[in-house]
Amino acid sequence: MALPADIRRAVLAQERDVSGLFDELRAGSPDPSGPGVCRDTFGVGEQFGYRVIEGVASGMGLEQRYDHAGNLFMTRPGADRNAPRLMMGSHLDSVANGGNFDGAAGVIAGLVAMRSLQTLGIRPKVDVTTMAIRAEESVWFAVSYIGSRSAFGVLPDGALEARRVDTGRTLAEHMAECGADVDSVRRGVASLQAKDIRAWVEVHIEQAPQLIEAGKSVAIGTGVPGNFRYPEIRIEGEWAHVGLPRRFRHDVVLAGSDFALGLDEIWKSAEANGLPMAFTIGRFHTDAREHALTKVAGEMSLSLDVRAYDARHLERLEADVLALVKDIEARRGVTFHLGRRTSADVAPSNPQLYGALTWAAGAAGIDTMPLASPASHDTATFTVAGVPSCMLFVRNANGSHNPHEAMEISDFLDTATVLATWLVEAAT
Ligand SMILES: [Zn+2]
Numbered sequence: 428m429a430l431p432a433d434i435r436r437a438v439l440a441q442e443r444d445v446s447g448l449f450d451e452l453r454a455g456s457p458d459p460s461g462p463g464v465c466r467d468t469f470g471v472g473e474q475f476g477y478r479v480i481e482g483v484a485s486g487m488g489l490e491q492r493y494d495h496a497g498n499l500f501m502t503r504p505g506a507d508r509n510a511p512r513l514m515m516g517s518h519l520d521s522v523a524n525g526g527n528f529d530g531a532a533g534v535i536a537g538l539v540a541m542r543s544l545q546t547l548g549i550r551p552k553v554d555v556t557t558m559a560i561r562a563e564e565s566v567w568f569a570v571s572y573i574g575s576r577s578a579f580g581v582l583p584d585g586a587l588e589a590r591r592v593d594t595g596r597t598l599a600e601h602m603a604e605c606g607a608d609v610d611s612v613r614r615g616v617a618s619l620q621a622k623d624i625r626a627w628v629e630v631h632i633e634q635a636p637q638l639i640e641a642g643k644s645v646a647i648g649t650g651v652p653g654n655f656r657y658p659e660i661r662i663e664g665e666w667a668h669v670g671l672p673r674r675f676r677h678d679v680v681l682a683g684s685d686f687a688l689g690l691d692e693i694w695k696s697a698e699a700n701g702l703p704m705a706f707t708i709g710r711f712h713t714d715a716r717e718h719a720l721t722k723v724a725g726e727m728s729l730s731l732d733v734r735a736y737d738a739r740h741l742e743r744l745e746a747d748v749l750a751l752v753k754d755i756e757a758r759r760g761v762t763f764h765l766g767r768r769t770s771a772d773v774a775p776s777n778p779q780l781y782g783a784l785t786w787a788a789g790a791a792g793i794d795t796m797p798l799a800s801p802a803s804h805d806t807a808t809f810t811v812a813g814v815p816s817c818m819l820f821v822r823n824a825n826g827s828h829n830p831h832e833a834m835e836i837s838d839f840l841d842t843a844t845v846l847a848t849w850l851v852e853a854a855t
Pocket residue numbers: 518529530563631
């Protein structure tokens with residue numbers, strides 16, 4: 428059994444390689460139309476990321492295999508090749524004008540942990556695999572988790588016909604161009620099955636400043652939120668003259684404002700009770716063709732995204748939202764048309780794996796905190812498929828999905844140390 432200090436040394440010895448690798452990724456995938464990187468989903472930028480990561484895996488002598496959806500599996504064979512494997516990784520794509528670390532950090536962390544095993548001369552008992560996942564960023568095709576859901580054979584019907592926001596071409600066309608076997612994706616072929624995976628750990632930069640606030644470099648994820656969404660809510664009232672007295676009005680702007688502030692009150696009370704969640708109204712507007720300075724607005728549109736970490740809490744929140752709607756309708760004399768509803772399951776971390784990562788951090792002497800992921804991640808696909816899963820978050824300034832992501836390499840190496848310490852324990 429390797430000592431925690433040896434594992435730490437094996438990780439820190441890779442500092443220069445890690446910095447060079449992030450620099451190589453950044454330099455080779457600049458956004459053609461502005462600042463930041465662009466590793467576009469099933470496009471030139473993502474392909475470039477794969478070439479770089481393949482090069483690293485070759486240098487380490489790892490087995491490399493692409494599945495039918497173009498996901499890359501880099502494996503160090505274990506003594507028992509039929510036993511359920513240990514898996515790590517994240518996605519390689521980015522948004523346009525994106526940052527260099529969202530996604531790539533998790534793939535590189537997996538490789539750093541695997542190289543640490545090699546340095547320490549440890550032959551794992553079971554296969555250890557880092558997966559570089561395709562197409563996590565839903566901005567390109569407006570479809571979530573394309574790579575991981577294709578791997579589990581659960582990409583929803585119709586997704587292959589979704590068109591990329593910039594090229595106008597279908598996901599099927601883009602996938603085929605990058606060497607994927609589109610027919611197998613369509614038939615729901617699976618390259619991953621839960622029974623073959625003992626654990627999945629995804630390292631990701633934090634996309635909020637909670638670790639900065641807490642003064643810690645690493646967090647252990649408690650879960651990926653579930654959500655319900657109403658993308659196209661419409662409030663109907665009555666258009667009227669600006670001089671109409673208040674008692675005659677059916678003013679949708681005030682109704683919409685009541686709604687927004689009512690949601691914020693619900694959020695405040697959840698926060699006071701220690702229940703993490705978020706409401707987001709991403710769109711909130713009257714019709715630009717009809718609204719005017721001297722009109723009481725009779726119709727407005729908005730969108731709603733609600734996320735939380737506990738299925739029952741999410742249910743209660745939906746009941747609260749619907750009760751709020753009823754109350755506003757009665758008070759303001761307006762009608763809410765909620766429209767289409769979509770949802771995603773809550774994906775809580777596996778308690779044993781959470782415990783094992785907490786133990787690893789303690790053994791490595793790295794101070795961590797629990798953190799509910801604010802964002803959605805491929806880990807949710809693994810959890811919903813039945814794989815014991817957990818995430819590690821790296822402190823990062825300036826959020827993500829922008830060119831100013833600012834992860835320190837030392838914080839990344841702290842996180843990779845926790846990952847490697849867990850891996851050594853789990854694989855030996
Ligand atoms: Zn990401």
